Amino acid sequence: MVTLAKPENLVYQRPDSFTDVSTHYCPGCTHGVAHRLIAEVLDEMGIAEKTIGVAPVGCSVFAYNYFDIDFVEAAHGRAPAMATGIKRVLPDRVVFTYQGDGDLASIGMAEIIHAAGRGENITVVFINNAIYGMTGGQMAPTTLPGQKTTSSPNGRDVEMQGYPLKMCEMIATLDGAGYVVRRSLHDPKNIRQAKKAIRTAFETQVRGLGFSMVELLSTCPTNWGITPLESLKWLEEHMLPVFPLGDYKISSTVAEIKA
Amino acid sequence: MAKELYEGNQAMAEAAIRAGLEAYFGYPITPQTEILEHLSKRMPELGRTFVQAESEVAAINMVYGAACTGARVMSTSSSPGVSLMMEGISYIAGTEVPVVLVNVMRGGPGLGNIAPSQADYNQAVHGGGHGDYYPIVLAPASVQEAIDLMVLSFDLAEKYRSICMLIADGSIGQMMEPVEMPEMRPVVRKNWDWAVNGAIGRERRTLSSIYINPPEQEIANLRMFNRWQQIQKNEVRYKEYYLDNADFVIVGFGTAGRVALSAVRAARQQGIKVGLLRPVSVSPFPFEVIDQLASRVSAFLVVEMNTGQMLTDVQLAVKGRVPVEFYGRLGGIVPFPNEIFDEIQRMAKSKPSLAVDPRAAWYKRMTSK
Numbered sequence: 001m002v003t004l005a006k007p008e009n010l011v012y013q014r015p016d017s018f019t020d021v022s023t024h025y026c027p028g029c030t031h032g033v034a035h036r037l038i039a040e041v042l043d044e045m046g047i048a049e050k051t052i053g054v055a056p057v058g059c060s061v062f063a064y065n066y067f068d069i070d071f072v073e074a075a076h077g078r079a080p081a082m083a084t085g086i087k088r089v090l091p092d093r094v095v096f097t098y099q100g101d102g103d104l105a106s107i108g109m110a111e112i113i114h115a116a117g118r119g120e121n122i123t124v125v126f127i128n129n130a131i132y133g134m135t136g137g138q139m140a141p142t143t144l145p146g147q148k149t150t151s152s153p154n155g156r157d158v159e160m161q162g163y164p165l166k167m168c169e170m171i172a173t174l175d176g177a178g179y180v181v182r183r184s185l186h187d188p189k190n191i192r193q194a195k196k197a198i199r200t201a202f203e204t205q206v207r208g209l210g211f212s213m214v215e216l217l218s219t220c221p222t223n224w225g226i227t228p229l230e231s232l233k234w235l236e237e238h239m240l241p242v243f244p245l246g247d248y249k250i251s252s253t254v255a256e257i258k259a
Numbered sequence: 260m261a262k263e264l265y266e267g268n269q270a271m272a273e274a275a276i277r278a279g280l281e282a283y284f285g286y287p288i289t290p291q292t293e294i295l296e297h298l299s300k301r302m303p304e305l306g307r308t309f310v311q312a313e314s315e316v317a318a319i320n321m322v323y324g325a326a327c328t329g330a331r332v333m334s335t336s337s338s339p340g341v342s343l344m345m346e347g348i349s350y351i352a353g354t355e356v357p358v359v360l361v362n363v364m365r366g367g368p369g370l371g372n373i374a375p376s377q378a379d380y381n382q383a384v385h386g387g388g389h390g391d392y393y394p395i396v397l398a399p400a401s402v403q404e405a406i407d408l409m410v411l412s413f414d415l416a417e418k419y420r421s422i423c424m425l426i427a428d429g430s431i432g433q434m435m436e437p438v439e440m441p442e443m444r445p446v447v448r449k450n451w452d453w454a455v456n457g458a459i460g461r462e463r464r465t466l467s468s469i470y471i472n473p474p475e476q477e478i479a480n481l482r483m484f485n486r487w488q489q490i491q492k493n494e495v496r497y498k499e500y501y502l503d504n505a506d507f508v509i510v511g512f513g514t515a516g517r518v519a520l521s522a523v524r525a526a527r528q529q530g531i532k533v534g535l536l537r538p539v540s541v542s543p544f545p546f547e548v549i550d551q552l553a554s555r556v557s558a559f560l561v562v563e564m565n566t567g568q569m570l571t572d573v574q575l576a577v578k579g580r581v582p583v584e585f586y587g588r589l590g591g592i593v594p595f596p597n598e599i600f601d602e603i604q605r606m607a608k609s610k611p612s613l614a615v616d617p618r619a620a621w622y623k624r625m626t627s628k
Binding site: 048049050051052054055061062064067068069070071072073074075078081082083084085086088089090093110111113114118 | 316323471
């Protein structure tokens with residue numbers, strides 16, 4: 001018996017800015033979502049060909065395998081410096097870094113602060129999942145008070161190990177920063193808002209309006225030791241109170257783009 | 260071109276500009292800050308890139324990024340700052356992108372002082388950063404030579420996709436000499452087939468120093484080593500003085516070599532048959548010429564402003580055939596010609612022995628004075 005093929009209505013496909021490979025990320029990890037949002041924005045803005053990515057050290061060290069664009073791979077924490085070098089000699093290109101919390105908020109603190117302070121026309125996508133992923137779940141600068149990690153086995157004791165660093169709040173104080181916002185990837189509504197923010201960040205750069213950064217609260221089910229679904233819930237319940245979502249810096253010129 | 264009076268640091272900076280330097284990233288540190296200052300004025304007025312970085316760590320990573328685009332880039336520093344750059348230097352070596360660096364060496368270790376020294380020879384020549392890599396290292400002995408080697412550095416770095424580091428010292432950096440500057444070359448960004456500059460109308464490219472699969476890392480390391488073999492074959496440079504009929508030979512690089520030349524000239528006037536070999540490329544090191552000399556001279560005297568770092572390389576070339584003696588000044592002290600002259604006289608009078616450890620003998624002479 002022969003059945004005729006029904007006309008297909010394509011509703012979902014790989015963005016053009018992605019390569020046709022599977023990622024190495026763990027099941028339930030939100031890196032894949034963050035990557036996809038960037039790729040969709042590059043496609044929609046038509047800027048993939050002139051965009052250069054700077055990959056970090058950490059779980060997303062292999063980000064360059066997944067984007068079908070030019071990429072370099074930086075030393076741990078140095079992506080904003082490397083991006084500065086690229087952007088200064090190629091000002092008509094779009095340059096973005098993709099960094100985790102250990103990379104950006106610990107070893108790379110000087111580089112991120114000074115890139116923002118100089119108002120470098122680069123875009124930073126900052127993945128905050130409150131833990132070191134690649135090395136197997138150690139305490140990060142953004143680990144929550146009381147959170148258990150392999151290097152804070154009894155939970156982060158703020159008396160001994162201090163408090164989580166709040167990067168958006170810090171960078172928002174700098175005059176060179178044009179667009180600094182925090183979003184989350186724990187549900188579809190927030191993912192849609194995250195994509196809008198990534199779009200605005202790239203628009204900020206394309207218009208030469210200064211440093212732009214989108215912090216994305218993310219999950220790490222493997223190192224948190226809970227299921228992907230529980231992770232999304234944990235993010236919502238525990239990370240949002242410490243890292244409130246919101247727009248921390250929107251300069252007057254950037255505000256005009258959004259309008 | 261007419262001769263002009265130039266300070267060494269400013270001369271190196273201006274020579275880099277004339278060689279087509281497109282972007283400079285640096286951080287202030289004595290005794291090389293005049294390079295940064297000169298470029299902070301000249302680069303913007305020529306429409307080129309200058310950034311004063313927040314640290315040497317950031318500076319070398321800015322250099323790394325700009326080098327990945329194929330631009331002619333440079334950073335400069337002095338000993339403690341170069342130590343901070345070592346992470347980036349290793350990444351640059353592993354990514355096989357051309358970068359030019361200058362180390363205006365000062366007394367160390369640690370914060371040390373700001374006086375001329377050659378104590379970073381081992382760091383520059385024998386490693387510094389982690390991993391299996393070999394940089395090109397050139398050592399000028401005058402302001403003019405610093406200019407000439409500065410220009411050469413960019414060509415060598417690009418030819419071999421390698422790091423080329425000039426090791427000068429505080430005296431070369433701070434001294435003024437009459438020099439001839441090269442003609443201004445235009446900035447030309449070559450269309451390298453490896454440069455990451457946006458995949459417009461071509462396949463994407465990535466530049467990275469990561470090869471997570473060990474067999475691929477081995478292939479990359481073999482590729483780099485093969486390039487190093489070509490460098491060893493093609494790029495050995497040295498200056499020789501009075502070697503034709505020399506009974507024994509002094510070996511010294513940079514400032515120590517220059518001071519030794521004054522001593523050699525004085526000794527020649529006294530009829531002492533001593534010659535001088537001054538390595539200009541300390542990496543690749545002139546092993547072959549020392550090997551040949553070792554078969555016809557009676558001894559060597561290595562003179563350095565450290566405790567005998569190049570001495571080891573000279574010993575490697577001499578292979579124990581004749582005695583190799585040592586004389587050094589440390590911690591930011593430049594030897595006077597008469598100190599080296601005294602060493603020459605001593606060696607001319609008393610036959611050097613193969614049985615003596617040159618460093619131990621030198622230490623004894625130094626501390627018993």
